[in-house]
Amino acid sequence: MFEPGSATGTLDTASTTEEARRISVMSEGMSGSEILRIAGEIRAMTEAGERVCNLTVGDFSPAEFRIPKFLENEIADALRRGETNYPPSYGVAALRESVRRFYERGLGLKYPASSVLVTSGSRPGIYGTYCTVVDRGDRVVFPVPSWNNNHYTYLTGGVAVPVATTRDTAFLPTRELLAPVIRGARLLSLNSPLNPTGTAFTPETLGEICDLVLEENARRRAGERPLYVLYDQVYWMLTFGETRHVDPVSLRPEMAPYTIYVDGVSKAFAATGVRVGWVVGPQDIIESMNNFLGHVGTWAPRAEQVATAKLLDAPNEVAAYARDITAGVRERLDALYDGIVAMRADGLPVDATVPMGAIYLSARFALNGKRTPDGQVLRTNDEIRRYLLKAAGFAVVPFQAFGVKEDTGWMRLSVGAVSMADIERVLPVLREAITAITAVA
Numbered sequence: 001m002f003e004p005g006s007a008t009g010t011l012d013t014a015s016t017t018e019e020a021r022r023i024s025v026m027s028e029g030m031s032g033s034e035i036l037r038i039a040g041e042i043r044a045m046t047e048a049g050e051r052v053c054n055l056t057v058g059d060f061s062p063a064e065f066r067i068p069k070f071l072e073n074e075i076a077d078a079l080r081r082g083e084t085n086y087p088p089s090y091g092v093a094a095l096r097e098s099v100r101r102f103y104e105r106g107l108g109l110k111y112p113a114s115s116v117l118v119t120s121g122s123r124p125g126i127y128g129t130y131c132t133v134v135d136r137g138d139r140v141v142f143p144v145p146s147w148n149n150n151h152y153t154y155l156t157g158g159v160a161v162p163v164a165t166t167r168d169t170a171f172l173p174t175r176e177l178l179a180p181v182i183r184g185a186r187l188l189s190l191n192s193p194l195n196p197t198g199t200a201f202t203p204e205t206l207g208e209i210c211d212l213v214l215e216e217n218a219r220r221r222a223g224e225r226p227l228y229v230l231y232d233q234v235y236w237m238l239t240f241g242e243t244r245h246v247d248p249v250s251l252r253p254e255m256a257p258y259t260i261y262v263d264g265v266s267k268a269f270a271a272t273g274v275r276v277g278w279v280v281g282p283q284d285i286i287e288s289m290n291n292f293l294g295h296v297g298t299w300a301p302r303a304e305q306v307a308t309a310k311l312l313d314a315p316n317e318v319a320a321y322a323r324d325i326t327a328g329v330r331e332r333l334d335a336l337y338d339g340i341v342a343m344r345a346d347g348l349p350v351d352a353t354v355p356m357g358a359i360y361l362s363a364r365f366a367l368n369g370k371r372t373p374d375g376q377v378l379r380t381n382d383e384i385r386r387y388l389l390k391a392a393g394f395a396v397v398p399f400q401a402f403g404v405k406e407d408t409g410w411m412r413l414s415v416g417a418v419s420m421a422d423i424e425r426v427l428p429v430l431r432e433a434i435t436a437i438t439a440v441a
Contacts, residue, residue, distance in 0.1 A: 030154065034401035038385075042395050052393045053426035054417055055336075058195060058359065060270040061417035065328060067271045068321045070314060074307035075274070087302040089294040091118020091278070095309040099278050102312040107236075108250055109261075109280070117286045117293070118305060122234045122277035124298035125262040129230045129279065130156045130187070132289045133260075138186035143173040145402035145410075147195045161185065162403055167353065167410075170199035171362060175208035182216050186225065191232040192246070193239060193357025196402045196412035198333065200239060200357045203246045210252040217258060228285075229259050234277075235358040237268035237322050240330045243356040257282055265308055267359070270325060270416070276300040276308045332415035332423060333361050339427040348434050349409075359416045363396070366409040370437045377440055381407045391433035394426055 021028070038056050045052055066072075090096065096116040103109040119125045126148070134140060136157030142149035144162045153160040161181050165171045172194060182188065190209070193200040210229075217226050229248055236245040248255040264277025277300070279289060300308075311317060333355035340352040340363050349366040367384045371377050372391075378384050381398035388394040396411040404410070415423075 035397055038397055052395050053422045054395045055413040056395045056397050057417050058414050059272050059416055064419055065270040065325060065416060067269055068311060068317060070317045071269060071307055071311045074310045075303055078303035078306040083303040083306050085302060087299050087305055090290055092305045095305045098309040098312040103280065107247060111280055115280055115283050115286055117279045117290050118300055119277045119279060120275045120298045120300045121266055122262050122264040124293060125277050125279040126232060127152060128289045128293045129260050131292055132285055133228050134158045134187055139184060140187045141181055141185045142189040145171060145196050145399045145404050146191060147402060149189045150403050171197040172199055172201055174205055175212050178209060178212060182212060185227055187228050187230060189230045193235040195358060196360055197362040198355055198358045198360035199353060200243050201246055203251060206246050207251045210248050210255050213258060214254055226258055231259055232262045234263050234267050238326055238329060239357040240355055260285060274304050276304050329359050329415060332418065332420060335420060335423045336361050336413055343431055350434060359414055361413040363411050363413050364409045365411060367437055368407055368409055369440060371440050373436045381409060384409060388433060392426060392429045394430050
């Protein structure tokens with residue numbers, strides 16, 4: 001049969017019932033990002049002149065949060081000096097050393113520079129971890145909601161073992177939730193503070209999970225592959241109130257052979273476009289990951305690496321910027337939280353969790369089964385999302401984008417790209433939109 005779009009326009013005589021597959025099985029089965037789909041919808045609205053309070057993107061608007069001026073200047077200086085050629089695949093030596101010192105100074109973690117691998121943002125570090133330790137058919141355990149673990153498991157041919165969490169555990173896994181599924185697993189993927197919920201582990205909860213991992217590895221026979229923990233702590237500098245960031249090796253030093261940290265400048269320094277991340281872990285894992293990622297070419301730009309090394313070795317600059325960005329993020333999260341809790345106090349079917357970290361607020365709009373003013377009955381989270389967007393210009397992401405199956409009204413609100421004026425303007429409009437909802441007779 002003739003294959004449309006073929007470069008040669010030849011007749012395919014091998015098949016008369018279906019056209020030859022044009023893309024790989026892996027690519028065909030890969031679903032696109034729900035967050036990016038929603039972002040495209042918001043972009044079309046704003047381009048058409050509609051006013052939207054955009055709480056969808058896990059990013060920072062430079063109009064609200066600029067990168068540190070120190071970092072900006074160092075990048076410019078590095079470019080002027082001609083730091084524009086390929087960096088070493090592991091990362092420039094100065095940055096690997098500065099990450100080592102940064103972790104020792106800020107987290108009390110002591111690793112050699114040979115345990116540090118620089119990547120073009122944090123995402124390649126997560127993908128590289130999956131590709132380095134997960135074989136086809138290996139079980140990968142991760143909580144839901146969480147970001148992209150389902151996709152990375154698919155890409156590596158692993159068997160996804162999602163563990164549902166609830167508001168009762170701050171949407172984080174516990175030892176009790178993980179114990180029934182951890183036996184024989186290859187990778188446990190954790191993130192704190194958590195995208196999408198903005199909640200963070202306590203020392204007690206994470207310590208008990210570490211004990212579970214250590215017990216499972218002690219149970220395994222000689223020659224049996226270990227269970228690793230991928231610990232994504234890219235938001236660790238963004239915590240609020242009484243919340244203090246905790247990590248596996250600081251709590252349980254015996255976790256060092258099994259823990260792979262993923263981190264970078266993207267969130268703590270509002271530098272998502274600078275593309276400097278890193279992985280810290282056992283040296284054999286780092287070496288193998290470098291061999292793999294070297295073929296992919298996930299190197300951070302050289303000038304940005306050189307500049308980041310200078311920033312991480314300037315603790316006063318880091319501390320000053322951390323105070324400013326944390327205050328700005330917390331002000332926005334608190335404003336949303338206070339506004340939603342005030343609505344709840346007035347009897348509206350909404351709720352929210354107390355902000356703990358990252359740039360996210362978990363909010364529930366329990367409108368499932370209720371009727372809009374134009375007669376639509378809202379049944380799914382996506383229908384609720386669309387109603388809030390249309391009626392209030394209030395743009396959020398349902399927990400379905402993070403692996404949750406149930407339609408219970410929980411959404412992620414992200415504040416990195418909005419101003420306080422945006423939030424103050426939208427809250428009364430949001431209240432009106434929710435008040436207009438009625439019960440189905």
